[in-house]
Amino acid sequence: MAESSLGVGDVLARCRAEGRAALIGYLPVGFPDVEGSIRAMVAMVESGVDIVEVGLPYSDPLMDGPVIQHAVEAALAGGTHVIDGFRATRAIRDAGAPALVMSYWNLILRRGADRYAAELAAAGGAGLITPDLIPDEAEEWIAASEREGLDRVFLVAPSSTPERLSRVTDACRGFVYAASTMGVTGERTSVGSAARDLVDRTKAVTDLPVCVGLGVSNGDQAAELAQYADGVIVGTAFVRALSGEGELEARLDALRELTTDLARGVREGAR
Amino acid sequence: MTAGRFGAFGGRYVPEALIPALEELDRARLEAMQDPTFLAELDTLHRTYTGRPSIITEVPRFAAHAGGARIILKREDLNHTGSHKINNVIAQALLTKRMGKTRVIAETGAGQHGVATATAAALMGLDCVVYMGKVDTERQALNVARMRMLGAEVVAVEHGSATLKDAINEALRDWVTNVDHTHYLIGTVTGPHPFPEMVRDFHRIIGVEAREQVLELTGRLPDAVVACVGGGSNAMGIFHRFIEDEGVRLVGVEAGGEGLDGRHAARFASAVPGVLHGAMSYLMQDEDGQTVESHSVSAGLDYPSVGPEHSFLRDSGRADYVFATDDEAMEAFALLCRTEGIIPALESSHALAGALVLGRELGPDGIILVNLSGRGDKDMHTAAEWFNLVDGGKGESGGSCG
Numbered sequence: 024m025a026e027s028s029l030g031v032g033d034v035l036a037r038c039r040a041e042g043r044a045a046l047i048g049y050l051p052v053g054f055p056d057v058e059g060s061i062r063a064m065v066a067m068v069e070s071g072v073d074i075v076e077v078g079l080p081y082s083d084p085l086m087d088g089p090v091i092q093h094a095v096e097a098a099l100a101g102g103t104h105v106i107d108g109f110r111a112t113r114a115i116r117d118a119g120a121p122a123l124v125m126s127y128w129n130l131i132l133r134r135g136a137d138r139y140a141a142e143l144a145a146a147g148g149a150g151l152i153t154p155d156l157i158p159d160e161a162e163e164w165i166a167a168s169e170r171e172g173l174d175r176v177f178l179v180a181p182s183s184t185p186e187r188l189s190r191v192t193d194a195c196r197g198f199v200y201a202a203s204t205m206g207v208t209g210e211r212t213s214v215g216s217a218a219r220d221l222v223d224r225t226k227a228v229t230d231l232p233v234c235v236g237l238g239v240s241n242g243d244q245a246a247e248l249a250q251y252a253d254g255v256i257v258g259t260a261f262v263r264a265l266s267g268e269g270e271l272e273a274r275l276d277a278l279r280e281l282t283t284d285l286a287r288g289v290r291e292g293a294r
Numbered sequence: 295m296t297a298g299r300f301g302a303f304g305g306r307y308v309p310e311a312l313i314p315a316l317e318e319l320d321r322a323r324l325e326a327m328q329d330p331t332f333l334a335e336l337d338t339l340h341r342t343y344t345g346r347p348s349i350i351t352e353v354p355r356f357a358a359h360a361g362g363a364r365i366i367l368k369r370e371d372l373n374h375t376g377s378h379k380i381n382n383v384i385a386q387a388l389l390t391k392r393m394g395k396t397r398v399i400a401e402t403g404a405g406q407h408g409v410a411t412a413t414a415a416a417l418m419g420l421d422c423v424v425y426m427g428k429v430d431t432e433r434q435a436l437n438v439a440r441m442r443m444l445g446a447e448v449v450a451v452e453h454g455s456a457t458l459k460d461a462i463n464e465a466l467r468d469w470v471t472n473v474d475h476t477h478y479l480i481g482t483v484t485g486p487h488p489f490p491e492m493v494r495d496f497h498r499i500i501g502v503e504a505r506e507q508v509l510e511l512t513g514r515l516p517d518a519v520v521a522c523v524g525g526g527s528n529a530m531g532i533f534h535r536f537i538e539d540e541g542v543r544l545v546g547v548e549a550g551g552e553g554l555d556g557r558h559a560a561r562f563a564s565a566v567p568g569v570l571h572g573a574m575s576y577l578m579q580d581e582d583g584q585t586v587e588s589h590s591v592s593a594g595l596d597y598p599s600v601g602p603e604h605s606f607l608r609d610s611g612r613a614d615y616v617f618a619t620d621d622e623a624m625e626a627f628a629l630l631c632r633t634e635g636i637i638p639a640l641e642s643s644h645a646l647a648g649a650l651v652l653g654r655e656l657g658p659d660g661i662i663l664v665n666l667s668g669r670g671d672k673d674m675h676t677a678a679e680w681f682n683l684v685d686g687g688k689g690e691s692g693g694s695c696g
Contacts, residue, residue, distance in 0.1 A: 082454065082584040083570060085463045086309055086470070092453055105582045128307055129569040133583030155569075157313060160305050180311030182473065187313060205311055206471035 030149050031121045031174050031197040034073050035232040035253055044249035044289040046071060047234055048282065049125060049258035050265065051078035052111045053103025054094040059271050061114045063278055067261065068118040070279040071286030074254070076152060077111045079126040086127075086154045088209030090259045094266060105130050109146035116147030123174060123197075125152040131164070140167035150174025150197055158194035165194060178202050179225055181217045192229035198254060199225055201235045209259050211238035222251050241281075242288030249292025257285055298487020300606035306486040307569045308466075315473045320488040322393050327495065332392065336385055340499070343417070344380050345373050347503045350511065350663075355633035356646075360653025363660035366511065367636070368504040368532060370667045377639065377668030378500060378528045379410040379481060385496040387414035390477040397421040397476040401465045403430055403458035403524075404593035404641070405437025406668055407481030412446035422446040425465045427457035430593055437672060455587045458597050462571050482525025483601035486572030490602050497531025500665065505535050508663055517656055518543040521665040522644040523615065524559070524595035526604045528667035537612060546604060547648035549590030550617035557589030560617040561600045562608055568599075575602040591620040591676060592640035594668075618647035624680050626650060627670065639668030640676065 038045040048067045052060045064075050080095035080103050087095070108124050115122035124143060131139045131151070143151065150173040156164065158177055168175045174197030179188055182205060192199050203218035204211065218235050225233045235248050236256030240263075245255045264277040298304050306316060326332040340346040348369045357365040370378035390398055398420050402408030408424040415422035424441055428450040431438050441448050454460040469478040483490045483497075501519075508516050519536050521529035523546035536542045551558030558564070561576045568577035570585060578586040578598035590596040607613035618626070627643035629650075630636050638646060642665070649664045656662065670677070678684045 083459060083463050085466045085571075088467075096454070099584065129577070129579070129585075130583040132569055133579060133581070155307050155309055155572075157306060157308070157310055160307060178310045180309070182311050182314045184314055187310065191310060202309070202311060205473065207467045 029116070029121050031074050031123060034121055035198060038073060039253065044252055044292060045073040045234065045254035046245070046286050046289045047074045047076060047254050047256040048072040048261050049076035049078055049256065050261055051080050051091065051095050051098050052107050053080050053098030053101055054262070054265065055097065055271065056101055057103060057107045057110065061111050063265055063275060064111055064115050065118045066275050066279055067282050068115060068120040070282035072282055073120060075115045075120055075122045076125045076256070076258070077108050077115070077122050079105055079108050079124060079130050081127040081130060084127065086207055088207040088259065090262050090266065091208050094262045105134060109142060109148070112143065112146045112148035121149035122147065123150050123152050123176060124148055125154065128153055128156040136163040136167040140171040140173055144171040144173060148173070150176065152176040152200060154178055158191055161194065168196070176200050179221065181205055181221050185224070185228065188225055189228045192225060192231060195231055198232040198234050199229060200256070201225055201233050201252070202237050203235050204237050206237070208237060210240035218248060219251055242284035242291070245285045245288030246292035249289045255285070255289050298491060300490070300603045301609065302567070303574050303602035303605040304487055304490055305574050306572060307574065308486045308572045309470060311470050312473065312486070316486055316488065318393065322389055323488060323492050326389055326392060332388065336388060339384050340381070343374060344384060346499065348372050350504060350507045351636070352511070353630070353634045356630055357653060359629060359633070360650045361656065362658035363653035363656045363662055364512070365649055365653060365662050365664060366508060366516070367664050367666040368500060370500060370528065370665060371638065371642070371669035375406070375410045375413050376671065377406045377410070378497060378531060379407045380413070381499060381531065382481065382493050382496040382527060383407070383410040383414045383479060386477070386479045387418050387420060390420060390479070391418060393477065395475050395477045397423070397472065398479045399423045399425065399465050399468050399476055400479045400481060401425050401458065401461040402481065403427070403461070403596060404672060405430070405434040405441070406594060406672070408446070408448070409437055409440050409444070411479050411481070412441040412444035415446060416444045423468065424448050425451055425461040425468070427455070427461050428452045429456045430458065430461070433593060434672065458593070459570070459585065466571070482527040483530045483603060484525050484571060484573050484575065484599065490573065493527055494530040494534060494603060497527050498534045500528065500531035501533060501535030504532060504663055508661070512661055514661070515539055515542050516661040516663040518545055518652055518660070519663045520545045520547060520645050520649045520652060522547050522595060522641045522667060523600060523604060524549070524597050524641060526601035528665050530601060530603055532663070532665040533607070533613065544607065544613035545648055545652060546613055546615040547644045548615060548617040549592060549595035549644055550619040550622070551589040551591070553619050558617070559588035559590045559595055559597060561598070562615040563617055567605065570599045573599070573602045575599050575605045591623065592644065594639070594641040595644060616648055616651070618644045622647040627677065628681065636666070637670040638666055639670050640673045642667045
């Protein structure tokens with residue numbers, strides 16, 4: 024395939040053609056250290072993750088639950104920097120999957136939206152997910168991402184009104200991130216009916232793929248979501264797998280095992 | 295340009311999930327401020343519960359140390375619960391009921407805002423959870439007990455630096471989870487729109503009263519209005535009525551901590567604009583944009599960012615911002631105690647320190663209005679350690695304050 028054309032849209036279209044949902048995996052760069060996090064991201068790709076979300080550790084992660092908070096605190100304490108994200112996007116791209124950076128806005132703002140967009144594109148990154156930036160405040164980022172041809176993923180939530188859904192999806196490029204439960208990141212025993220309702224309401228206003236995140240931790244839950252979502256986003260469960268005690272090799276094995284289970288799930292849920 | 299901007303500052307940098315709640319709040323507060331019933335209810339509560347109008351007190355023995363300028367204190371320390379915080383809290387609690395919500399959450403640093411929120415929740419029968427950094431719960435154990443006596447649940451936050459900014463993170467996490475029945479009662483003029491504007495409007499009464507009171511006492515407007523600035527709610531409250539009085543200098547005093555070479559919270563002296571807790575404003579941050587921890591002897595000023603309207607007033611030149619170090623604030627604290635028999639909050643002591651400098655500049659003809667935003671009872675532990683007052687200490691550093 025032509026390396027330069029691998030955006031998340033291409034991958035989501037390929038998954039759709041295969042009659043399945045995509046599996047999207049999140050890990051923060053720098054946990055347990057920069058090297059280890061990049062190995063883990065590549066391991067996810069090799070075991071069946073279709074798109075990787077590269078989290079940039081931030082001092083005030085107000086959308087994240089305890090598991091991810093703990094991991095990003097450790098990453099920051101270990102000296103992880105914004106530029107380490109570029110090493111991760113390059114490695115993921117080389118492994119054959121698109122990499123989306125997920126970052127709280129101040130890190131991008133500090134570097135400058137234009138500069139960050141150019142650097143991310145140069146590092147093979149596909150785009151950016153912005154959990155605390157709404158399209159209303161994103162004029163600069165929209166212009167910069169257009170210029171560089173980067174994907175732009177904003178979030179919708181169960182509380183979003185039809186007007187908000189339209190406004191947010193109009194600004195997205197690549198896919199729409201449906202945060203399926205009100206609250207912070209973390210595993211949940213049931214992903215519930217709110218997710219399906221949100222996906223239906225979102226699809227009513229956009230033709231873009233809609234991927235669902237917040238709460239999925241195993242293949243069966245992934246299968247349930249895959250019945251109606253274009254992609255299943257998993258974060259906390261991956262971070263937890265990598266957080267275990269013992270050698271990094273053993274934790275990477277746990278990560279691969281989880282990826283395999285989730286990859287089965289997104290295929291079983293085939294529509 | 296979006297709603298809720300002060301020039302380039304302010305905005306709504308929050309998860310999409312909170313946008314409908316912010317829009318609901320914005321509608322509700324705009325309607326309420328036009329509703330005679332709401333305004334009458336608020337006015338009655340201020341007169342019969344808060345203790346408004348708060349008096350002004352001229353302090354000549356203190357002013358003798360400030361080049362002889364006349365110094366007049368706006369006594370927000372005499373409000374119920376001991377600070378200006380109650381002005382905003384009572385109003386937001388009324389709004390909470392008006393929106394049909396049954397639970398309030400709040401962040402607190404020193405505990406003033408937490409105590410005020412717990413108080414209003416008790417008065418109005420609302421469930422109340424207060425988030426407080428673990429470090430602050432230890433520094434302010436008595437305030438934790440006060441909040442619990444008033445029926446609030448106090449949650450000690452252990453993440454990050456375990457101080458005010460982390461308490462706000464945790465409160466935002468709670469809010470996004472429980473937003474359908476919960477109002478986040480933010481205690482200062484920051485956060486996403488409409489909080490900076492709304493909280494300012496609820497404190498505006500400070501300046502409205504003080505302007506009239508000073509005119510009545512002195513026959514003219516003051517040369518300067520001085521207030522401490524953490525998030526900046528007491529300062530916006532007393533500044534706002536004076537903004538169009540061009541001859542009146544507005545001076546905000548930040549916490550200089552150990553001085554600019556050490557740890558401090560002098561945002562305007564050191565920082566560049568950034569986004570924290572939903573608003574674009576000056577922000578102490580490193581090269582990567584990670585928040586840098588602030589420091590002040592006063593927990594209420596110990597915050598790495600500042601209300602966005604202050605950033606606007608600063609950049610537009612309408613207000614000046616200076617800082618007072620821990621040492622200077624503690625000296626002013628002791629001076630007011632010894633010369634006037636008023637124990638100020640450590641936060642307000644920064645404003646007093648600023649007034650001492652300004653008074654020497656203005657000379658005997660000057661008139662300075664200082665917002666005495668809170669009382670210092672809560673700070674006795676810090677003061678006792680600082681001045682060595684425990685175990686029979688003599689408080690030597692107060693020697694110059696006679």
